Amino acid sequence: MQKTKRQLLGIYRLLYTAFGSRHWWPADSAEETIIGAILAQNITWKNVEQAIAALKARRALSFKAIAAMDEEKLAPIIRPARFLNQKARALKVFADYFGGNYGYRTQKMKRRDVWELRDELLGLYRIGPETADCILLYALEKPVFVIDLYTKRILSRHGLFTMEDSYEEYQEFFMDTLAPDVPLYNEYHALLVHLGNKFCKPKPLCAECPLHSLRLVNN
Numbered sequence: 001m002q003k004t005k006r007q008l009l010g011i012y013r014l015l016y017t018a019f020g021s022r023h024w025w026p027a028d029s030a031e032e033t034i035i036g037a038i039l040a041q042n043i044t045w046k047n048v049e050q051a052i053a054a055l056k057a058r059r060a061l062s063f064k065a066i067a068a069m070d071e072e073k074l075a076p077i078i079r080p081a082r083f084l085n086q087k088a089r090a091l092k093v094f095a096d097y098f099g100g101n102y103g104y105r106t107q108k109m110k111r112r113d114v115w116e117l118r119d120e121l122l123g124l125y126r127i128g129p130e131t132a133d134c135i136l137l138y139a140l141e142k143p144v145f146v147i148d149l150y151t152k153r154i155l156s157r158h159g160l161f162t163m164e165d166s167y168e169e170y171q172e173f174f175m176d177t178l179a180p181d182v183p184l185y186n187e188y189h190a191l192l193v194h195l196g197n198k199f200c201k202p203k204p205l206c207a208e209c210p211l212h213s214l215r216l217v218n219n
Helices: 002-019 030-039 045-057 063-067 071-077 084-102 106-110 114-122 129-139 149-157 167-177 182-198
Strands: none
Touching (some): 002 167, 030 063, 063 084, 084 106, 129 182, 149 167, 149 182
């Protein structure tokens, strides 16, 4: 376990030295973070920013405003986020859940047990483990480590896992090894995303990667 902890912290230190703080998730409120997490499924952040800007321009960047809007009106607004009909429905379903159970108050959500809340989120339309955990970590400041394709790609290429290993196996690895620390989980995940976006691509740029010198297998 100590060896594994050193490995994970070694990755973190190299990435932080290379990239600095990522200041992630970029949003002005917890609600905006949740909306962004739902919109971000299967698209780039640039598309999310465009959809967020369109909602802001129409004074609709809140779940109370979304709850009062028809899906048919909402869908064209979030067109840059693609899959607009499904995502419009997902936002509407979340808005009804958020208003009905928490009165549109994220502080009330924060008081819930993290794993009970996670089960609730996973029961909503189009909310899978990654989206649920982004909401929990970035919007509600719960110590839950987010796993995404970048994280799986990076760790599998360093021999710690395979791409076929489950979301839960990756998550347990991080959460059993590192202390339950929201700022650490936040920064670590953001750094992995940045690394994956810039270097650990489907065709990796290994020679330029900040982790190039780090030997993890049998270290």
